[in-house]
Amino acid sequence: MNKVIIGLLAIVPLIAQDARQIVEESQRRGRANSQRYEGVLEVVGADSKVTKKSWQSVRLGSYGNSKAVIRFTAPAEVKGVALLVVNHPDRSSDQWMWTPAIGRDRRIALQDRSTRFFGTDFSFEDLEERDAQQYEYKLSGEEAVAGAPCWRIEARPRESKTSQYTLSRIWIRKDNYVPAQYENFIKDQPVRRLEQKDIQNVQGIWTARTLEMTDLRRKSRTILRLEKLEYNVPVKEDEFTVQALRREQ
Amino acid sequence: MSVLLLLCAAAAYAQNLSQRGFLETTGFFFPQAASDDSAHAVGSALFRYEAFYKLTNLRFAAGIDARTDTHQQTSRELDGLWWDRTRQRPPLSIRRFSATYTRGRLTVEAGKQLIRWGKADVLTPTDRFAPRDFLNVVDSEFLPITAARINYGTQANTVELVFSPRLTPSRVPLLNQRWAVLPAGVPVHELEPDFPGGPQFGARWNHIGGAAEYSLSFYNGYDHLPLFRIEPNYSQLRADVQRYYPQMRMYGGDAAVPVGPVTLKGEAAYFTSTNPQADDYVLWVLQVERQAGEWSFVGGYAGQAITANRHSLGFSPVRGFAESIVAHAGYTIDVNRSLAFETVVRQNGDGVYAKAEYSQAFGAHWRATAGAALLRGDPKDFLGQYRLNSHAILTLRYSF
Numbered sequence: 001m002n003k004v005i006i007g008l009l010a011i012v013p014l015i016a017q018d019a020r021q022i023v024e025e026s027q028r029r030g031r032a033n034s035q036r037y038e039g040v041l042e043v044v045g046a047d048s049k050v051t052k053k054s055w056q057s058v059r060l061g062s063y064g065n066s067k068a069v070i071r072f073t074a075p076a077e078v079k080g081v082a083l084l085v086v087n088h089p090d091r092s093s094d095q096w097m098w099t100p101a102i103g104r105d106r107r108i109a110l111q112d113r114s115t116r117f118f119g120t121d122f123s124f125e126d127l128e129e130r131d132a133q134q135y136e137y138k139l140s141g142e143e144a145v146a147g148a149p150c151w152r153i154e155a156r157p158r159e160s161k162t163s164q165y166t167l168s169r170i171w172i173r174k175d176n177y178v179p180a181q182y183e184n185f186i187k188d189q190p191v192r193r194l195e196q197k198d199i200q201n202v203q204g205i206w207t208a209r210t211l212e213m214t215d216l217r218r219k220s221r222t223i224l225r226l227e228k229l230e231y232n233v234p235v236k237e238d239e240f241t242v243q244a245l246r247r248e249q
Numbered sequence: 250m251s252v253l254l255l256l257c258a259a260a261a262y263a264q265n266l267s268q269r270g271f272l273e274t275t276g277f278f279f280p281q282a283a284s285d286d287s288a289h290a291v292g293s294a295l296f297r298y299e300a301f302y303k304l305t306n307l308r309f310a311a312g313i314d315a316r317t318d319t320h321q322q323t324s325r326e327l328d329g330l331w332w333d334r335t336r337q338r339p340p341l342s343i344r345r346f347s348a349t350y351t352r353g354r355l356t357v358e359a360g361k362q363l364i365r366w367g368k369a370d371v372l373t374p375t376d377r378f379a380p381r382d383f384l385n386v387v388d389s390e391f392l393p394i395t396a397a398r399i400n401y402g403t404q405a406n407t408v409e410l411v412f413s414p415r416l417t418p419s420r421v422p423l424l425n426q427r428w429a430v431l432p433a434g435v436p437v438h439e440l441e442p443d444f445p446g447g448p449q450f451g452a453r454w455n456h457i458g459g460a461a462e463y464s465l466s467f468y469n470g471y472d473h474l475p476l477f478r479i480e481p482n483y484s485q486l487r488a489d490v491q492r493y494y495p496q497m498r499m500y501g502g503d504a505a506v507p508v509g510p511v512t513l514k515g516e517a518a519y520f521t522s523t524n525p526q527a528d529d530y531v532l533w534v535l536q537v538e539r540q541a542g543e544w545s546f547v548g549g550y551a552g553q554a555i556t557a558n559r560h561s562l563g564f565s566p567v568r569g570f571a572e573s574i575v576a577h578a579g580y581t582i583d584v585n586r587s588l589a590f591e592t593v594v595r596q597n598g599d600g601v602y603a604k605a606e607y608s609q610a611f612g613a614h615w616r617a618t619a620g621a622a623l624l625r626g627d628p629k630d631f632l633g634q635y636r637l638n639s640h641a642i643l644t645l646r647y648s649f
Contacts, residue, residue, distance in 0.1 A: 043584045051584045052613065075613040076648035079269045086404075091459075103365040103391065107462060107505060109512040112540035119584035220583075238353065241404040242457065247308065247349060247356055 019137035019153045023170070026177040027132055030205060031062040032231035038073075039224050043120055046219040053078070053120065060235050064089035064131030067240035071248070078118060082245050083108075085128050092162045093128040098245035105242050114164035121192070121215040121222035125164055134161040135168075145171045145180040146197070165191075173199075176206040190216050203231045270298035273646040277385070281637045283427035293318035299345055306352055310362070312345030322384050322423065331361070333392055333417055334444060338382065344393050356400040363393050364411060366453055366466055367516050368503040371575035372551040372567065374518035374532035375466045375501035377451060378411055380419040380473035386428050386566055386635060387602055387622060388642070392417055404457060411451040416444060418494055419473045421564050430634040436487040443478075443493040445471045463504035466518075472497040476526055476563040495524035511537040514549075519556075529557035532571055548576035550596075569631030572596050585610040589620075593632065600632025601625050606642075618644040 041053040053075060059068040064087060071082040080100040087093045095108040113125040135155040143152045150171040157163040167185040172178070182194040192215055196208030207229065214221040238244060277291040299312035317323050322338055329339030347360030367373035378396065381389040396413040422428035424439055431437050449470025456463055475492035482489045501518030517533035536549025553571035570593055577591040592603040606620035620642045626633025 045583055049585075051610075075610070076269060076271070077610070077614075077616060077646070079267075079648075094457075094459075103363045107457075107512075109507045109538070109540075111507065111510050112512070112538075115540040115542070115545070116581070119581065238351070243356060243400055243402070243404075243407060247351065247358075248303075 019139040019151070020132065022139070022151050022153060022172055022177070023132045023135075023137055023155070026172050026179060027063045029177050030207070032203075032205060033061070034233050034235045035059040035229070035231050036233045036235070037226040037229040039070075040227055041120060041225075042223045044221050044223070051075075051119070053118070058233075058235055058239065060237065060240055061087075063087075063129050064133060066129055067237075068127075068129075069240060069245065069248075070127065072118065081118065082248070083117070083124075083127065084240060084242060084245050086240065087129045087131065089131055089133055091134075091160050095124055095128070096242050096245060098242075105245055110162045113162075116215075121213040121218070121220055122224075123164065123192070126192070126194070126213065130155075134158055140169070143171060145173070145195075148180060149174045150180050178206045178208060180208075192216060198225075202229050205231055265303045266300065267303075268298070268300040269649070270296070271646050271648040272296045273644060275642065275644045278641040278643070279427065279638060280641075281639065283430075283637045284433065285425055285429070285431060286427035288320060288427075291318060291320040291322070293320075293322065297344065306350055308349040308351070310345045310347050310349070310360075312343070314342045314344050316340060320426070322426070331395070332415065333420075334442075336420075336423065336439075338384065338420065354401055354403060357397070358400075359397040361393050361395050362398065363391055364396060364398060365391070366451075366464075366503075367501075368462070368464070368505050368514050369516040369534040369536055369549070370514075370538075370547050370577065371536050371549050372516075372532070372534045372570055374516055374534065374567070375453075375464075375468075375499065375503055377466075377468040377470070377473075377497075377499055378413065378449070380417050381566075382420040383564075383566055384420055384422055384426075384428065386422060387604070387624070387638075389566070392420070402455075406457075407455045409451075409453045409455070411449075411453075413449040413470070415446075416449060416471045416473060416494060418442075418444070418475065418492075421475060421492065424490075427638050428635065430628075436485075438482065438485070438487050438489050440489050440491040442475070443491055445494050445496070447471070461504060461506040464502060466499070466501040466503075468497070468499040468501070470497060471495065472520075472522075472527070474563065474565045474567065476524075476561045479562065495522050495527035497522050497527070511539045513537055526559050526561040528555055528559050528561070530555045530568070532568065536575075543581040545579040546577070548574075550574055566631070573600075573632075595626065595630060595632060597630075599627040599630035602632050614647050614649060616644075616646045616648070618642070618646075 036058050039055045039057055043051045055070050055072045057070045059066055066087045068085045072078045082098045084096045085093050092110055096105050098105045108124050114123050117124050135157055138154045140154045141152045143150055150173050153170045155168045165184040166187055169183040170179055171181040173180050178199050180196055183190050184192045195212040198210040199206055199208050209226045211224040274294045279289050294317055296315040302309045323340050324337040329335035330341055331343055343361055347358050347362045349358040364378035367375040378394055380392045382392055383389050394413050394417040396411055399410045401408050451468040453464055453466040471494045475494055478491040480489045498521050499518050503516035505514045514536050519531050521529045531554045534551045536547055538547050551571045551573050574594045580588040586609045589606040594601050602624050604622040608618040610616045623639045624635045626636055628634055
């Protein structure tokens with residue numbers, strides 16, 4: 001009987017949690033000093049034709065105060081193309097792209113972030129981290145995703161945040177606080193859906209190893225598999241500058 | 250045990266080594282014969298290989314180009330392997346061979362490398378360490394230079410110093426081919442060029458702010474585009490032409506600022522020279538940039554103001570493209586297919602260049618590109634003089 005009461009008491013705070021607390025807890029559990037992985041991408045067009053790409057991703061820091069470099073390793077013609085993302089806690093990220101074929105770096109302007117990233121279904125904005133402080137949240141219900149019970153939360157960007165999306169619905173799993181699905185809207189029309197699957201515990205952090213982004217307007221999707229994933233790897237701050245993008249080729 | 254060690258060493262080596270390259274064949278098809286060049290088709294092949302090796306604070310880059318063509322644009326002799334000053338393209342040339350040392354905020358790169366300055370796309374007046382191969386004036390490629398480059402700074406503020414011991418000139422059109430338009434009825438003989446012996450030096454400060462980026466730059470050296478000395482040779486009944494590269498000093502700046510739905514980019518430079526034949530002038534570019542959906546667009550105006558006109562004869566596509574409206578648009582059809590359009594229209598309407606290109610990738614390695622370029626205008630105009638050079642292009646590239 002006592003056990004039941006203790007169990008009920010443990011559940012009460014969860015029920016009482018508001019949407020922001022859930023998102024913050026989800027981000028807290030996903031925090032690491034750094035992350036590195038090799039991404040294997042399959043872009044499946046509306047005609048079901050599959051194109052394969054791969055990139056290496058290195059990140060320093062976590063939500064709101066992190067820097068990341070994504071560098072293509074295949075196909076051969078885009079090998080070396082790199083994107084630097086500098087995330088800020090109080091505003092939208094800064095992004096620069098390095099194209100070795102022309103030897104130039106280019107800042108990706110905020111208004112251009114809705115463009116697809118090198119033929120994938122991820123837009124430039126989708127590659128930045130969503131810090132909890134930049135959104136207003138509302139718990140809109142509970143729903144299962146792939147059999148896992150989830151909280152359904154609505155996120156709207158605050159004024160300081162420039163976003164192509166006017167609304168995002170996030171499904172966060174109740175068992176491990178990993179976001180299972182995002183659905184992004186522009187003016188109440190769903191435009192992109194990100195499904196996070198194959199959730200595994202990697203060095204104590206529950207992580208989705210397969211991300212599937214669907215462009216609902218184009219009817220194409222990109223499947224990103226995170227291979228050789230490691231957390232808390234040694235990386236240097238000076239690897240995350242525009243100069244480093246150029247230097248690393 | 251030793252096998253295991255060898256495997257570990259091989260794995261470490263592989264992690265630090267990266268490489269890329271391509272083999273590309275291109276066909277140019279000209280419907281009209283030019284006055285000094287009746288060829289309607291030119292084929293070329295280029296093999297490029299680049300390798301990079303990384304140690305803790307050191308990085309090494311090496312790259313080589315091997316090329317040939319059907320129109321004697323590439324020399325049949327093995328010269329110009331390092332110092333790229335030959336009239337024709339060298340059949341074998343070192344594109345990269347440099348070492349880069351990094352420690353904290355300091356990066357030093359020395360050797361053969363590509364250096365790009367400026368932010369504009371339609372014309373880059375401050376891009377002084379970037380000579381180009383202008384054997385085809387409207388389809389040029391950047392040439393590497395031999396230089397030492399020191400970069401010091403943080404993400405927000407960077408100072409860059411460049412020292413190049415010797416000028417690498419831009420490659421100008423071959424006199425017996427369609428991109429060199431010579432006066433009718435005057436035999437021309439080209440003398441050995443007069444290359445300057447001195448070094449070049451440049452400095453650039455770049456600031457990256459929350460919203461805007463801007464730079465100031467300075468260059469002291471030589472123009473990589475030539476002026477011509479022309480002497481009548483009465484005994485041979487011809488004109489002797491010699492290229493020379495005047496001293497040049499440049500004060501420049503560039504900026505990129507998001508304004509509403511577009512990014513506004515500007516770049517300007519003032520050029521002056523101690524050479525009494527070289528003009529003093531200002532080149533400037535103002536362009537807007539926007540990406541939306543599957544479209545990308547860059548459009549702007551390139552202007553020129555001559556502050557001292559010495560009326561010398563030279564070859565300068567950089568100035569030739571000035572006083573024009575320039576635009577580029579790209580459309581991504583899907584992950585493998587894209588379209589590109591670009592145009593240059595002289596403000597007085599005397600010259601126009603327009604190009605459309607379709608590109609498609611096949612599998613992981615192949616890409617085919619087909620395009621057509623239209624050139625029209627007044628023969629006295631820089632663009633108009635190439636009015637017989639409208640062409641179709643077909644390129645097949647295997648990347649690895």
